[in-house]
Amino acid sequence: MIGTRLRSALLALSVAAGLAGTATSAEATPAGALSCRGVGIDPATQLHYRTETFIKAPAAAVWELHTDVARWPAWQPAVTSAQRLDAGPLRPGSRFRWTTPAPPTPTTPATTLVITSTVGQLQPGRCVRWTGPAIGDGLRIDRGVHVWTFTPVRGGVLVRTEESWTGEQIEADPATAIRYLAPGLDAWLAALKTTAEAR
Known part of the structure; x- marks a missing residue:
């Protein structure tokens, strides 16, 4: 039952790969993992x-596009709303709330995932890390940790991203969950690339 519900709901929340929420104290970064100011994904x-x-x-243009959270719905089709919960440039402690739809499954109605994100680490133009939950009817990711790095290279910028998910529901079927996490991050990067290169 969890597997069927998970497969259906996670397909719709592939963009929720950009999850966010409450920042925690520094955590060890797994070998080879991305980090922002020395802190990466959830190592456990x-x-x-x-x-x-x-x-x-x-x-600089890619960074500006990516960190202008309130404008995400303009270039990310799966983000239906995004609102900053504080003013000014994105910085450690900044919070934002965004939503993405999840379709109905055999055991749950269609729902909207509400994601409340808190930036934990940020180095302007170079990296950002945020954490938090995604909550909807019948689906919950207790904690997503998302790291983005931006490295200027000849002719542009290399954007890397890494995300981890934790929660009883998704950990009950990790093979299915990972099949939806991967395309979600790939889709987010593709939208960022298409939008930035068209400017």
Whole structure:
């Protein structure tokens, strides 16, 4: 039952790969994991994925696009709303809330996942890390940890991202969960690349 519900709901929340929420104290970064100011994904989780893409655009422009959270719905089709919960540039302690739809499954109605994100670490133009839950009817990811790095390279910027998920519901079927986490991050990077390169 959890497997069927999970497969259906996680497909719709592939963009929720950008989860966020409450920042915690520094955690050890797994070997080879991405980090922002020395802090990476949740080292204890079995559910994590990492990907990257080259974007042929100025690093500053890509950073600005990515960290302008309130404008995410304009370029990310699966983000239906996004609201900053504080003013000013994104910084450690910044909070934002965003939503993404999840379709009905055989055991749950269609729902909207509400994701409340808190930035834990940030180095302007270089990296950002946020954490938090995604909550909807019939589906809950207790904690997502998402790290993004932006490295200027010849002709553009190399954007890397890594995310981990924890929670009883998704940990009950890790093989299914990871199959949806990966395409979610890939889709987010593809949208970022397409939008940044079109500017």
